[in-house]
Amino acid sequence: MAKQLPDVGSGGTVPPARRSRIVLAEITRQDTRAERTRAELAQQTQVGEALVRGLVRAQLALALRLSLVVAIGLGGLPWLFAIAPSLGRTTIAGVNLPWLLLGVASFPFLIGVGWAYVRLAERNEQDFIDLVQRPEH
Amino acid sequence: MGNDFVVPAIVAVTLVTVGIGFYGLRLARTTSDFLVASRAISPTWNAAAIGGEYLSAASFLGIAGLVLKYGVDVLWYPVGFAAGYLALLLFVAAPLRRSGAFTLPDFCELRLGSRRLRILATAFVIFIGWLYLVPQLQGAGLTLATVAGSPYPLGALLVATVVTANVALGGMRAITFVQAFQYWLKLTALAVPVIFLALQWQADGRPAVTPPDGPTFRAATTVVVEHRATLTLPDGEIREVRPGDELTFAAGDPVPDVSGVATEAGDWLLPSAAGNDDRGLFATYSLILATFLGTMGLPHVLVRFYTNPDGAAARRTTLVVLALVGAFYLLPTLYGVLGRIYTPQLLVSGQTDAVVVLLPGAVLGDGTVGRLLAALVSAGAFAAFLSTSSGLLTSVAGVISTDVLGRGSVRGFRLATVIAGAVPAVLALHVSGLDVSQVVGLAFAVAASSFCPLLVLGIWWRGLTDLGAAAGVLVGGGAAIGAVLVTVLGPPLTGWPATLTTQPAAWTVPLAFTVMVAVSIATRRRAPADVAATMLRLHTPETLRM
Numbered sequence: 001m002a003k004q005l006p007d008v009g010s011g012g013t014v015p016p017a018r019r020s021r022i023v024l025a026e027i028t029r030q031d032t033r034a035e036r037t038r039a040e041l042a043q044q045t046q047v048g049e050a051l052v053r054g055l056v057r058a059q060l061a062l063a064l065r066l067s068l069v070v071a072i073g074l075g076g077l078p079w080l081f082a083i084a085p086s087l088g089r090t091t092i093a094g095v096n097l098p099w100l101l102l103g104v105a106s107f108p109f110l111i112g113v114g115w116a117y118v119r120l121a122e123r124n125e126q127d128f129i130d131l132v133q134r135p136e137h
Numbered sequence: 138m139g140n141d142f143v144v145p146a147i148v149a150v151t152l153v154t155v156g157i158g159f160y161g162l163r164l165a166r167t168t169s170d171f172l173v174a175s176r177a178i179s180p181t182w183n184a185a186a187i188g189g190e191y192l193s194a195a196s197f198l199g200i201a202g203l204v205l206k207y208g209v210d211v212l213w214y215p216v217g218f219a220a221g222y223l224a225l226l227l228f229v230a231a232p233l234r235r236s237g238a239f240t241l242p243d244f245c246e247l248r249l250g251s252r253r254l255r256i257l258a259t260a261f262v263i264f265i266g267w268l269y270l271v272p273q274l275q276g277a278g279l280t281l282a283t284v285a286g287s288p289y290p291l292g293a294l295l296v297a298t299v300v301t302a303n304v305a306l307g308g309m310r311a312i313t314f315v316q317a318f319q320y321w322l323k324l325t326a327l328a329v330p331v332i333f334l335a336l337q338w339q340a341d342g343r344p345a346v347t348p349p350d351g352p353t354f355r356a357a358t359t360v361v362v363e364h365r366a367t368l369t370l371p372d373g374e375i376r377e378v379r380p381g382d383e384l385t386f387a388a389g390d391p392v393p394d395v396s397g398v399a400t401e402a403g404d405w406l407l408p409s410a411a412g413n414d415d416r417g418l419f420a421t422y423s424l425i426l427a428t429f430l431g432t433m434g435l436p437h438v439l440v441r442f443y444t445n446p447d448g449a450a451a452r453r454t455t456l457v458v459l460a461l462v463g464a465f466y467l468l469p470t471l472y473g474v475l476g477r478i479y480t481p482q483l484l485v486s487g488q489t490d491a492v493v494v495l496l497p498g499a500v501l502g503d504g505t506v507g508r509l510l511a512a513l514v515s516a517g518a519f520a521a522f523l524s525t526s527s528g529l530l531t532s533v534a535g536v537i538s539t540d541v542l543g544r545g546s547v548r549g550f551r552l553a554t555v556i557a558g559a560v561p562a563v564l565a566l567h568v569s570g571l572d573v574s575q576v577v578g579l580a581f582a583v584a585a586s587s588f589c590p591l592l593v594l595g596i597w598w599r600g601l602t603d604l605g606a607a608a609g610v611l612v613g614g615g616a617a618i619g620a621v622l623v624t625v626l627g628p629p630l631t632g633w634p635a636t637l638t639t640q641p642a643a644w645t646v647p648l649a650f651t652v653m654v655a656v657s658i659a660t661r662r663r664a665p666a667d668v669a670a671t672m673l674r675l676h677t678p679e680t681l682r683m
Contacts, residue, residue: 063227078421081408088407102212107463125678
C-alpha cells in the first residue's frame with residue numbers, strides 16, 4: 001500500500017484571516033492562464049502529457065549525453081592502455097600515467113561531470129516551469 | 138601489536154557513536170522524526186552522512202590491501218565506487234526523491250502497483266543487505282584480532298551489538314548524526330597518518346616503490362602465514378606454505394614470488410591489459426560495470442534520499458557526496474603503495490587487508506607518534522564497520538518492519554532491527570573464511586543486475602510492466618547470485634569460466650536489461666494505467682505541485 005506522505009512544499013497552516021490582494025486585471029488574467037496550464041498537467045490532458053514527455057525526454061537525453069562523456073573519458077582507458085602499452089610506461093614526475101589518471105584525475109573529472117549535470121538539469125526544469133507558467137498570447 | 142592506545146581509541150569511537158545516538162534519541166519525538174528524520178536535515182549533513190555510511194570496510198581496508206597485492210588494475214575499485222554516485226545522480230536521484238518512495242519495495246509498488254513484485258524486491262533487499270553486513274562484521278572481528286589480539290568473535294559481536302542497539306533505540310535521526318561524524322573521522326584517520334608516512338618516506342631517502350630486483354625486506358622479519366600459498370624463493374626453490382607456518386627473512390632479502398600476487402614490478406605497475414589478454418580486459422570492464430551501476434541498487438544508499446526535502450536537494454546532496462567520497466578515495470591508494478615498501482611481509486602472510494592498520498607502526502616504529510597514529514587508523518576502521526552496518530541495518534529493518542511484519546510503528550521497527558541484526562551476526566561467526574572484498578563485489582554485481590535496471594527503466598521508460606520487471610530481476614539478479622555462489626562455494630575454475638563467474642556483471646547486467654525490456658514489450662497490456670500521472674510526479678519540479 002502506498003503510504004500517503006505529507007507534502008513538504010505545502011507545509012504550515014493556513015492563517016485564519018485571509019488577506020485580500022488587489023491586483024491589476026491584466027495580471028489576474030495571466031495567472032488564470034498559468035493555472036489552466038497547471039490544471040492541464042494535473043488532469044492528464046494531451047497538452048499536459050506532451051509537456052511532461054518533452055521534459056522527460058530532455059532530462060534523459062542530458063543524462064545519456066553525460067554518461068557518454070564518462071564512458072569515453074574513463075571507459076576508454078582500459079582499451080587505450082591495451083592497444084598502446086607505451087602509454088602505461090609514460091611517467092609524469094616519476095609516476096606512471098595510469099596511476100595518475102585513475103588514482104587522482106578521475107575523481108575531479110567525475111565531480112565536474114556531476115556539477116555540469118546538476119546545472120543543466122536544473123535549467124531544463126526551469127525551462128519547463130517557464131513554459132507551463134508562461135501566459136498564452 | 139602491544140599498542141596500548143588501540144583499545145582505548147576503539148572504545149572511544151564506540152562510545153561517541155552510542156553517545157550521539159542518544160543525543161539523537163532525545164531529538165526524535167514523533168514517529169516521523171524516528172523513521173525519516175522529519176526530512177529536516179541540511180544537504181551538507183545529509184551528504185556527509187551518506188558518505189559516512191557508504192565508506193565501508195571494503196573502502197577503508199580493502200582497497201589499500203588490493204593495491205598492495207595487485208597494483209594499478211584494482212584502482213578501478215575506488216574509481217567505480219565513486220562513479221556509482223554519478224550514475225545515481227544522472228538517472229535516479231531526483232526522480233526517486235519525488236516518487237516519495239522510502240525503500241525499493243515502495244518504489245516497485247508506486248510505479249507498477251504490484252504486490253508480488255514488491256515481495257520479490259523485499260527478498261532482494263534483505264539478501265543484498267545481509268550479504269553486505271556479513272563482511273563488515275567479519276572485518277571488525279579480524280581487525281580487533283590483528284591490533285589487539287582478541288579472539289575473532291569478539292569484534293564481530295561487539296559491532297553487531299552496538300549497531301543493533303543504536304539503530305533500534307535511535308532510528309534514522311540518530312544515525313544521520315552518527316554517520317556524518319563518522320565520515321569526517323574516517324577521512325581524518327587516513328589523511329593525518331599519511332602526512333607522517335610521506336615525511337618518513339622522504340627522511341628514509343625516498344626508497345623506490347618498484348626496485349629493479351623486486352621488493353625486499355627492509356628489516357629482519359618473521360612472517361606467520363595466514364593463507365595457503367605457493368612461494369617461489371629467489372634460489373628457484375618452490376615451497377607450499379600453510380596457515381601457521383613461520384618463515385624468517387633477513388634485512389635486504391628479496392620478497393619471494395607468491396602465487397596469485399603481482400610481485401614482478403611490471404605486473405604491479407602497468408595495466409594488465411597490455412598485451413593480448415582478452416580476459417583481463419573483460420574482467421576490468423565487468424568490474425567497471427558492477428561498481429558504476431551497483432551503487433544505485435544498494436538498499437542503504439537509496440533510503441537516504443528520502444531525507445532530502447525535494448528532488449533538487451536530492452541532486453545537490455548527491456553531488457556533494459560524490460565530492461566527499463572522491464576526496465576520501467585519493468588516500469587508500471597511497472597506503473597500498475607505501476605498503477609495498479614497508480610491509481612486504483603481508484604479501485607472504487596473505488593478510489594484505491591489514492596494511493592500513495599495520496603501516497603506521499611499520500613506518501614510524503613503536504614510538505608514541507607511531508602508536509598514536511596506529512590507534513587513530515584503527516578507530517577509523519571501526520568507524521567504517523559501525524557506520525556501514527548501521528546504514529544497512531536501518532534499511533533492512535525498515536523493509537522487514539513494513540513488508541514482513543506489516544507494521545510501520547516504532548515498536549515494529551525495533552523488533553525488525555533485532556531480527557535484521559541477529560541473522561548476519563550468526564552468519565559472521567560461522568563463515569570466517571570468506572574473503573571480504575569478494576563478498577562486497579558480489580553485492581555490487583547482484584545490485585547492478587537486479588535493482589539498477591528496475592530503477593532506470595522504471596524511471597525513464599513508460600513501457601515497463603510488472604511481469605517484465607519481475608522477470609528481469611529474477612533472471613539477471615539470479616544469474617549474478619548463481620555466478621558468485623559458484624565462485625565462493627564451487628570448485629576452483631580456470632580460464633574463461635573463472636572470469637565469467639568471478640566478474641559476472643558484464644554479462645548479467647545486459648541480460649537483466651534485455652529480459653526486462655523483452656518481457657515488458659510482450660506483456661504490453663499490463664503497463665499500469667496511471668503511468669502518465671507517475672511520470673508527472675517523478676519528473677516535474679515540486680514548485681508546480683498543486
